[in-house]
Amino acid sequence: MEAKTLLRMSAPLREDFDISYHDIGPQDRPPRVALVGGVHGEALNGVFVLSRLAGFLRDLAAGRRPGLELAERVLVIPAVNVLGLNVHSRAWPFDKIEINRMFPGYEAGETTQRVAAAVLKLTRSAYYRIDIHNSNADLEEMPQVRLYAPNDDERASACLFGLPAVVERPMNTIFTTSLAHAWRACGGENFVLQAGRAGELQPRHCEELFRALVAFFDRTGVVSGVQLADDEEDLHYYGLRQSFALLSDHAGFFVCRLEVGRWIHAGDLVGHIYDGFSGEIRAEVRSPVSGLVGSVRRHPLACEGDLLARIFTLDESGNDVEAMLHDQGQ
Amino acid sequence: MEKRVETLLSLELPYRERMRLVRSLYRGSGEGPRVAVVSGIHGDELEGLYLCHRIAAWLEALERSHPGALRGQVELYPGMNPLGLDTLNRLVPSYGIDLNRAFPGHPQGLLPQRIAATAMAALEGAALVVDVHASNIYIREIPQVRVNHVFAERLLPLAERMNVDVIWLHGAVTVLEATIAHSLNARGIPALVVEMGVGMRLTPAYTEQLLVGLVNVWRELGVLAPELELPPVTHAPLLAHEDNVHYLNAATSGVFVPEVAHWEAVCEGERLGCIVTPFEGQTLAEVCSPVDGILFTLREYPLVYEGSLMARVVAKAREA
Numbered sequence: 001m002e003a004k005t006l007l008r009m010s011a012p013l014r015e016d017f018d019i020s021y022h023d024i025g026p027q028d029r030p031p032r033v034a035l036v037g038g039v040h041g042e043a044l045n046g047v048f049v050l051s052r053l054a055g056f057l058r059d060l061a062a063g064r065r066p067g068l069e070l071a072e073r074v075l076v077i078p079a080v081n082v083l084g085l086n087v088h089s090r091a092w093p094f095d096k097i098e099i100n101r102m103f104p105g106y107e108a109g110e111t112t113q114r115v116a117a118a119v120l121k122l123t124r125s126a127y128y129r130i131d132i133h134n135s136n137a138d139l140e141e142m143p144q145v146r147l148y149a150p151n152d153d154e155r156a157s158a159c160l161f162g163l164p165a166v167v168e169r170p171m172n173t174i175f176t177t178s179l180a181h182a183w184r185a186c187g188g189e190n191f192v193l194q195a196g197r198a199g200e201l202q203p204r205h206c207e208e209l210f211r212a213l214v215a216f217f218d219r220t221g222v223v224s225g226v227q228l229a230d231d232e233e234d235l236h237y238y239g240l241r242q243s244f245a246l247l248s249d250h251a252g253f254f255v256c257r258l259e260v261g262r263w264i265h266a267g268d269l270v271g272h273i274y275d276g277f278s279g280e281i282r283a284e285v286r287s288p289v290s291g292l293v294g295s296v297r298r299h300p301l302a303c304e305g306d307l308l309a310r311i312f313t314l315d316e317s318g319n320d321v322e323a324m325l326h327d328q329g330q
Numbered sequence: 331m332e333k334r335v336e337t338l339l340s341l342e343l344p345y346r347e348r349m350r351l352v353r354s355l356y357r358g359s360g361e362g363p364r365v366a367v368v369s370g371i372h373g374d375e376l377e378g379l380y381l382c383h384r385i386a387a388w389l390e391a392l393e394r395s396h397p398g399a400l401r402g403q404v405e406l407y408p409g410m411n412p413l414g415l416d417t418l419n420r421l422v423p424s425y426g427i428d429l430n431r432a433f434p435g436h437p438q439g440l441l442p443q444r445i446a447a448t449a450m451a452a453l454e455g456a457a458l459v460v461d462v463h464a465s466n467i468y469i470r471e472i473p474q475v476r477v478n479h480v481f482a483e484r485l486l487p488l489a490e491r492m493n494v495d496v497i498w499l500h501g502a503v504t505v506l507e508a509t510i511a512h513s514l515n516a517r518g519i520p521a522l523v524v525e526m527g528v529g530m531r532l533t534p535a536y537t538e539q540l541l542v543g544l545v546n547v548w549r550e551l552g553v554l555a556p557e558l559e560l561p562p563v564t565h566a567p568l569l570a571h572e573d574n575v576h577y578l579n580a581a582t583s584g585v586f587v588p589e590v591a592h593w594e595a596v597c598e599g600e601r602l603g604c605i606v607t608p609f610e611g612q613t614l615a616e617v618c619s620p621v622d623g624i625l626f627t628l629r630e631y632p633l634v635y636e637g638s639l640m641a642r643v644v645a646k647a648r649e650a
Binding site for chain 2: 009010011012013090094095096108109110111112113114136137173174247250251252253276277301302303304305306307321324325327
């Protein structure tokens with residue numbers, strides 16, 4: 001399979017390494033879609049899905065899928081943080097810098113600024129740009145579309161993925177250095193997809209992500225001939241006041257009794273917090289609101305004040321904590 | 331002089347331990363203002379911890395030699411990120427959060443945000459806060475004060491008397507709005523950021539240099555008695571800004587070997603070091619100064635990737 005090189009870098013002791021990408025479809029057109037994964041080296045769901053998607057698109061381009069056609073040019077960077085992926089590091093491993101805090105980057109700057117600048121330079125010419133993330137090592141996120149200070153076109157197009165949750169957030173100071181924010185200066189339409197937990201490969205989430213991307217391609221005319229199963233859940237948009245962040249009142253071992261993507265009622269059990277020494281239950285955690293379970297804590301060790309779950313609500317019964325977490329880049 | 335060590339925040343950890351945010355407080359007999367020194371926001375930066383010890387020792391000696399000379403209140407917050415410091419982690423362990431991107435924080439937030447909110451509340455009303463950093467483990471810095479130009483008018487007169495070698499006036503960077511210094515300055519509490527030395531190490535000479543600057547500024551603010559004799563300020567800072575600071579980034583990856591000393595005058599084209607490979611005898615790249623000036627940043631950690639910062643030179647002012 002032909003791989004193009006986004007950036008080739010030397011290393012102090014290892015051999016030179018590439019950040020590679022796929023450039024698939026009609027080469028005489030500007031790219032219609034750019035997909036980016038693995039900005040964090042632990043975002044495995046996105047890397048895996050994008051690698052599978054690139055294979056699928058190449059099959060279409062080569063005519064190996066009768067009845068399906070790739071009508072537009074698509075760029076796919078499965079993994080930006082190549083070194084981080086190979087050594088299980090969220091940040092750029094050498095100097096521990098978070099690449100998604102280095103945009104728009106600088107071609108003559110620090111290593112991670114150069115990486116950021118190269119990603120932005122390649123992807124800016126596409127009309128649709130999609131950045132795929134897992135959460136962090138503590139939380140599992142249901143597959144969702146994230147919009148940051150979106151325009152009306154982005155709001156309208158976000159539903160084309162067919163994912164049940166579109167989560168809209170204002171911009172904050174932390175995110176101004178992210179890829180998604182840097183894209184805003186380039187026009188077009190920009191989306192962040194979130195799915196799963198960092199450091200894990202979760203097949204159910206991957207399948208949902210893959211299907212969402214293919215649905216988006218079909219509905220935007222990038223591919224044609226796809227037969228989508230008609231079993232999508234109802235889609236809802238969730239603003240900042242439609243998200244309830246449930247924080248822990250106690251430290252201990254948190255055992256979650258919920259799955260992401262399920263609807264719950266106010267009063268339903270979320271989980272238990274155990275004393276890690278005595279084994280006693282310190283708290284029974286129940287949801288104060290009804291809604292869709294957007295994220296749950298998967299790391300069992302919780303401090304007082306840690307996020308245990310995030311519930312998306314149909315009405316504005318979210319809490320101020322969500323706004324506080326957002327301000328802090330959480 | 332009243333002295334006490336107090337816990338500002340105590341949070342339960344998952345397994346039978348607590349995280350405590352602690353400060354030392356020295357209260358004088360007069361009505362002078364409160365000042366504070368903050369350090370250890372990054373768990374791999376230790377220069378400020380030693381400075382806090384030296385300040386405490388100086389104040390305790392002052393009480394013996396000049397009782398009543400402390401007119402205000404000095405507060406020391408040596409370990410803002412106690413878990414990071416205790417585990418040699420720059421960030422807040424288990425959260426992966428840079429504490430200096432979590433301000434002003436929130437009293438009901440995650441642990442880093444609670445630390446930030448606690449510190450902000452405790453520092454309310456201070457006449458001056460100095461936040462001491464030690465660069466990181468890669469780069470050694472000459473003692474310098476960094477000032478955001480948004481607050482320059484108020485902060486530059488204070489910075490000029492801090493006995494540092496450089497004042498770096500930098501532009502507004504949105505992400506830096508989440509730092510403790512920006513958050514304090516935005517609330518009208520003057521806060522200076524000092525960078526000196528290198529991560530994971532102490533540079534006692536820099537500590538003594540800054541201590542002289544601090545006590546002189548504190549005397550001017552009325553924290554110390556006006557008649558108290560102090561060691562004189564001996565360092566007049568250069569003013570660095572975006573037009574006269576030159577960055578030297580590595581042209582290739584390898585082992586950077588410096589050939590000049592830190593804080594040395596350099597000439598345009600002068601060789602400052604080289605990048606070599608351990609596999610062969612050749613030099614991969616020469617590192618030369620782009621201007622006449624002074625080397626105020628020098629790489630301490632030898633391995634470099636393409637783009638790694640090796641040095642910064644502040645250009646010599648051109649003669650008219």
